[in-house]
Amino acid sequence: MQSAGFGVADAQRRDAADPLAGWRERFVIEPDGPIYLDGNSLGRLPVAAVDELAAAVRGEWGGELIRGWSHWIELGREVGDLLAGPVLDAEPGELVLSDSTSVNLYKLAAAALSARPDRHVVVVDRDNFPTDQYLLQSLAAERGLTLRPVTADIDDGLDTEQVVAALGDDVALVLLSHVAYRSGAIADLPAITAAAHEAGALVLWDLCHSVGSVPVPLRAAAVDLAVGCTYKYLNGGPGSPAFLYVRRELQSRLRQPITGWFGQADQFGMDSRYDPADGIDRFLVGTPPVLSAYGARAGARIAAEVGIEPVRAKGMALTSYAVELHDAWLAEHGCRLASPRDPQRRGAHVTLYHPNAWQLCQAWQDAGVLPDFRTPDRLRIGLAPLYTRFVDVYEAFHRLREILASGSYRSYPVARSRVT
């Protein structure tokens, strides 16, 4: 049943030829820990973050005390600028850490809607990550707007023509995910952005699953607005601050509603009237969580150092290998690929459909593999390129094949998970 091409020696050969193999050493990896296939939910801990966070706690909070703000206040811009060129095709001053992805979505969507006051439609994807939809439901209700849904294929992603057909001179904003959270399908960001601009709309891209895994042509495609998190492929730590992007030409023309003192022109002038700062700072709100921002910086430094192109190449190689193993070993046991088959059209995770996915997930965990689960019937398999080896994929899929072949998963509960 096992093809000669899929032995462990083959996986080892792929690792030996991997130009990114050495980057694994930049992360803390416990020798007896699980095979980790969930770096698309929470990235691993960079080795450098351990000492940097200890120094931030003991030396800065403990020793510098309030004086630390003389440099902490630059941290969000510093991380934004780290990501700008090598990871996100933006310019310095177009990206900044701020709040959570959800809060940033609210701020930027609200700012965009205020900039198109005569238009009353927002184009959204009914299969987008729930928080994106929730926030637009709230904004639409507040402002009397209409949501015009498009429906991405659950396995294959957005149909560009369907999105284009939803555009018109009544559309204020298009909000979509670049890489679909469930299938990993990549949207045609340049084509959709251009079509939206043609229609006079603004575009807000959710980059949570693309930042640090695939190139994002923010400048090249003249993207207006974007948000994303730093705790997935950027390895910033649990709940590390999100980022937001506003194209430079738009910054002075947009105003967001959560007008806190970090967005004020002269923050410490203590004026009682809000006067938004120039540039990206006007999209900030309150005091940022410094320790968590240091985690984000440690991860972003690695991403900036390695650059996105080799990461993308390895991401495609890893997901292609996973698809090959799926086809050879798992398909016959009721699994089905729930991601695009063309590696160019998917990010760095692949998703498998199986009617007993949650049972498989639990059995796989007990076999020493940590995957992700998406309700009700999908295993989401994150193959973070900086630290995932081909032998990890080999070994994990080998174990899943055993679980499927033996039927051992059937003894696990069918109830739902709370894995994020």
Add this chain to the structure above:
Amino acid sequence: MQSAGFGVADAQRRDAADPLAGWRERFVIEPDGPIYLDGNSLGRLPVAAVDELAAAVRGEWGGELIRGWSHWIELGREVGDLLAGPVLDAEPGELVLSDSTSVNLYKLAAAALSARPDRHVVVVDRDNFPTDQYLLQSLAAERGLTLRPVTADIDDGLDTEQVVAALGDDVALVLLSHVAYRSGAIADLPAITAAAHEAGALVLWDLCHSVGSVPVPLRAAAVDLAVGCTYKYLNGGPGSPAFLYVRRELQSRLRQPITGWFGQADQFGMDSRYDPADGIDRFLVGTPPVLSAYGARAGARIAAEVGIEPVRAKGMALTSYAVELHDAWLAEHGCRLASPRDPQRRGAHVTLYHPNAWQLCQAWQDAGVLPDFRTPDRLRIGLAPLYTRFVDVYEAFHRLREILASGSYRSYPVARSRVT
């Protein structure tokens, strides 16, 4: 010039009689560090936080990986419940960590305004902390509301009668600070809350400068809504997450606009329609910054263990001592007390007016004292009760007297500070 009563021996006697003296050991204090009089901007590092944060980084992020969310997701509620009884007179489930103070102000103010749709006035304090005013300006503009300002005395705080006179059946919301950020004056929270309720308005209190320094009778006064930060007297670390409070009876009746997935009833059900969670969770938004939340927990644990009454007693003793030293040593050099003279009416900081306050601030720093500065002419002196000794106050004021008497401060620049 020096009265016999104000020698160092007197300060030492006060420390020897201080029932809270031992708590200083719970904080990291460098022997050659400055005398720290800015714990009302950023509290000191709890000793326990050093190891707890190291374990959260190495053991949890690095070792548990995504599995850490099984307990991280409880952290905000855990810290809220720690504060509920002993610090903030609330019940478990009425407080939770979330976002920044500014974002929380926006959420709760918006929720309150939506609950009073037929009223169009918000009562605000023109001398309140700027971010509070900025957020209400934004909400008022969005919703076509009118701000009705009252004007607190810059040194003496809010006049309750003036606030009461501003109330009426057109008032939807009253937003005020419990302890004034500049003068430290305590507002009459029970009387104002009762009067607002009498008028049918909701009340939102900003507790940034009162939480962990003075008792806050949230339940006793039937306060509707409150927000505050954890990085001042709660010693949670730079930018540690803020908290929000919603009285239990109101929780199910209020809806806030930033409808992220952490506020969804079944967060991992991935439904595409927002359905707010029961209870305080509906006021959450996105993924919280876990490392910074651990800092908040370390600080909150100390606050909960010691309780608020002894902290309040020492806060009054420290500020009273500072006022005595001011009167004896500094008043003759052009300083003036810019806080209420009655210790019952001020929090744990005192503010001094001097026309050359920023120069004094710089000279004081060079003399080994870290105070706070509030533009344009005020020294804000935070006397955090858990770790500030009477000898610290003695020594700091002694040095300031030297600086004033010698005129050495005149050689410093007059320019403005960026100290938060």
